[in-house]
Amino acid sequence: MRIPHGGLWSGACPCCGEAGLVPVEAVPRRGVLAAVIAGVGVAAAGPVAAQGATRSLRVRRQVTNDSFSGVYFRNGRYDREALRQLDVVFRDLSRAETTPMDPRLFDVMSTVAQRMDADEAFEVVSGYRTPETNAGNASRSRRVSRVSLHMSGMAADCRLPGRSSLQMARLAADMRLGGVGLYQRDGFVHLDCGPVRRW
Structure with missing residues (x-):
């Protein structure tokens, strides 16, 4: 895996482009931790630091x-074919449109599943949303942000069947991997790889 100079991700997708990128092993661990604490936004400091680890979802x-x-994710790199398959699963269903999802979102979800010792699959309620889909949703509900990270492929609304949404939201919020929103009435949790926040 490679990361941009100047920060853990510097807002860039770790899968796209090679210019100006350095191997993750060249970045001092102290720099990685500082980036996480500063809120630059990493999905999972643990998995990122574990060079040889595989990540599954x-x-x-x-x-x-x-x-x-x-x-x-294997051998220090994201598997592009696996990411393409995930892009299809997380596509905007109302527009039948895919976008490259930010793989840090999958790191968040993988870490949450590991911490919950979950073998079951996440049920994805909503993944990527086109700006048009998001605007339509926002016009019908004040709970939908007009600047949602769903439009950037950085967020998913999901649940773990048979598991408490409240428990999942609390655990994810305690891990401080990104944004966490609890929609208890609807039985799902919003997870994203953006700035740490909760609602």
Whole structure:
């Protein structure tokens, strides 16, 4: 895996482009931790620091039953084919449009599943949203942000079947990996790889 100069991710997708990138092993650990504490935004400091670790994820789309179950990160690199498959699962269903999802979101979800000792697949309620879809949702509900990270492929609304949404939200918020929103009435949790915040 490679990361941009000047910060852990510096707002860039760690899969896209090679210019100006350095191997993650060249970045001092102190710099990585400082970036996390400063809120630059890393999905999971633990997995990022674990060079040889593989990362896997199990997800199923609520409406379509599209699914992914497998490894998306191995040998220090994100697996591009696995990410393409995940992009399809997380696509905007109302517009049938995909976008490259930020793989740090998958790191957040993978870390949450590990911490909850969950074998079951995440049920994805909402992933990527086009600006048009998001604007339509926001016009119908004040709970939808007009500047949602869903539009950047950095967020997912999801649940772990048979698990408490409250428990998942509390655990994710305590880990401080990104944004966490609890929608208890609807039975899902918003997870994202943006700045640390909760609602």
